[in-house]
Amino acid sequence: MKSGTRPSLVRRFWPLVALCLVVTAIVALGSLGNDELQVTITEMMIRLVVVVGIYLFIGNSGILSFGHIGFMCIGAYAAAWATVDPTWKQMMLTGLPDFLQNNQYGFLPAVAGGGLLAAFVALLLGSAIMRLSGIAGSIATFAFLAIVQSVYSNWESVTAATSSIIGVPTVVGPWVAWLFAIGALVLAYVFQISRFGLMLRASRDDEVAAKSSAVGIVKVRLIAFVVSAFIVGVAGALYAHFLGILTADTFYLSLTFVTLAMLVVGGVGSLTGAVTGVIVVTVVVEVLRHMEAGVAVGATNLHLPQGSQEIGLGIIMALVMIFRPSGLARGREVPWPFTPAARRAKVPAV
């Protein structure tokens, strides 16, 4: 790079800037629409936080995790414990510690608490399992998801089990979710180009290093795991304050599937892929959902049978895996647009 420091700095952060602009544009346009669209946009932004969080671990380390929705569950419940009305908690959640049971906290401390609890659990779990890789690592994360599911859907005095936590203040709308989405993007991008990110990516691309359990690699993996669990935990907290009601089975196989599908469709190799996946899958699912509800064609109301969105999503995911294994973004970031076309081919992907 012969160019001076200023342009190269701009260029270094260009993919992040471009992604933030796209996300902002989507929310700005969405905020002009009706209530239904606002809800869709909010949910999309929350999912963006989840997927970017998962990407931070899977994309950099190359280890597939099925367990991240477990962190989302942990973050969601932790935040709800903080913000739900104490009188309800004293009645229903008798197992909560005093400081949670008898107090009510604001939204931001609750979100931070959700993220931190998820990160803490990730630190404990990760210290044990980060030296596993390949299938063993993936199965361990899956077992974690099942453990969280079993605990949260049965621990009557703390999670209200099947009777749900109700009355979580619904304070998350499109712009709140947007703010967190931008935060997640910045965190993920900065991590990716940091020394840690580069080390992890090098180990991911080199099979021997990836399989090794060298202390250095394991430590960096653990850092990525904890940071990514924090982001996903925060997303859980947002989701709780978007839904207003919590049941553990929200955070199980379906959500795991949808978020993984987003990552696979966009491509696990780049942040651009993660964002692309969220946008494309959201659009596809919305279209299918509308078609399930019915489209008036002339006098008749045509509609797809129930289950079509899920089947459609599964098929699209399989097609992408077969025909475009590195995802729609092909593992690349948004390219710098001001390079002459002739030279563009030589610019290496991040």
Place this chain on the structure above:
Amino acid sequence: MIGLLQNLVDAANLGSLYALAALGVGLLFGILRLVNFAHGDFISIGAYALIVPSFEVTAQLFIGEWNWALMIPTVTLIVVIVALISDALVFQPLRRASAPTLMIASFAVSYVIQNGILMIYGARPKAANLWSGLDTPILLGELRVPLLQIITIGVTLALMVALTLFLKQTRYGVMMRAAAEDFRMAQYLGVNGNFVIGLAFAISGILATAVSLLYLSQTGTLAPTMGVPLALFAFVATVIGGMGSLLGAVVGGFLVGFIVIMLQAYLPEDLRPFRDAFAFTFVILILLVRPSGIVPTRAFIERV
């Protein structure tokens, strides 16, 4: 004493179902390195194939009403066809993909099948009476054992013996064992890779059908996600037993059945709901302490 014996029979019964499911999962993992999430959905299909497609809450038996000599082969055929189709459409184009990629792909297959069932039969669980005459208890001394449990254990043992004979004594069995150990070398010797994998899917489908029928006749309920917990425990069993080892899958299956029943019976009342959490914690511990399982195979060490 009688209580313990009763629990042991229950453990053998549940362990049989897990062992059968784990064999189906282990067989495909051995040959394809595929951790097949969709195995649970093969099991669901075997159960749903028995009833009339409708959104009604009470299931009406259709194929399930036929004479068993006709019904069992028909249901088996349906499940085997679904297994082969999922191979042809999804896994065959992904032959060169990594094991985690295959795992995600099978997740997609599972999701599609579950929602396909939901589309045809509705989301609500259904009650169905399959072989209801078989739950008459048999008295063995003071022990009361439902006939169905004896049949379950017996069928499982018979299928295990049949599978062993197939793998040891027939040419296709020897081919499969060779391919499971070193797929590329088997191909260099002219073994048709796609054929062997198709065979593995077919056998995995047969094993899944056995689980469908036994499980449905014991529980009497159908739900689109009914196979999921069975598949999860089958994974647990294969991991504990040692992935890629069929003997390990069986041992793991019975061990998981034993652990689950014992936790259910002897865990303090308050902790009983968390039975599954204990079982899955056990999986993580096994992975950490003995990554190659109780019955390790050379293949697993090379492949992970």
Place this chain on the structure above:
Amino acid sequence: MLDVNDIHVTYGRLRALKGVSLSVKEGEIVCLIGPNGAGKSTTLASIAGGVTPHRGTISLEGKPLAGVGPEGIARLGVSLVPEGRHVFGALTVAENLRVATYMRKDRSAIAADYDRVLALFPRLQERIGSPGGRLSGGEQQMLVIARALLTKPRLLLVDEPSLGLAPKIVDQVYDILLAARKMEGLTLLINEQSSHRILKHADRIYVIRGGHIQLHDTAANLQDGEAIKRAYFGFGEEAAIDEEDAA
């Protein structure tokens, strides 16, 4: 019989073969020698269908092998004895041998072949019921060769038969290969790291290094070993170019 024309193979970012061409005529013994990592194994694996070149062609008796796949190529009479033995450790010696016969259409001839091939390997006969994984290194090498012979190949590809074996056993392996060749009318393409044994038996020799064929001549012309040494170690201008390619 076999024509390999300008094949290129890459593994990820590593370019293993950068345009390899060679040919083998019916009945010949051709040897491919070169240092570790030169591309010998990749060449044989490409011929056997285990690796797909992204450029170049391979044909057997004029018919291109692209898209045929390893099992199809085996059925056309090309058998690979890969490096590192690849015995099926959990299968008995007898089962290891049987796997090789399953694809054959001439079922009636199999029993006779089995006896004839096994006669070459008295040691295997003694251990016929033990699992392949229990055999010694030398016995495993015998087993994989016997197994390859039972596919009834016309062209046998042997990847580093002497790797990790004591010199005495290597002699035995070569004696058996030559005997089998005479008995079955085989054509042989053999990879080796060192040339001295090969010079005795081979008709023609290719020297490969850095994914390129560096030298090709008849064994008779190469008897003094000097030309091979030069090609093998790459004294001179070629070395510099290669460094650049690898980077």
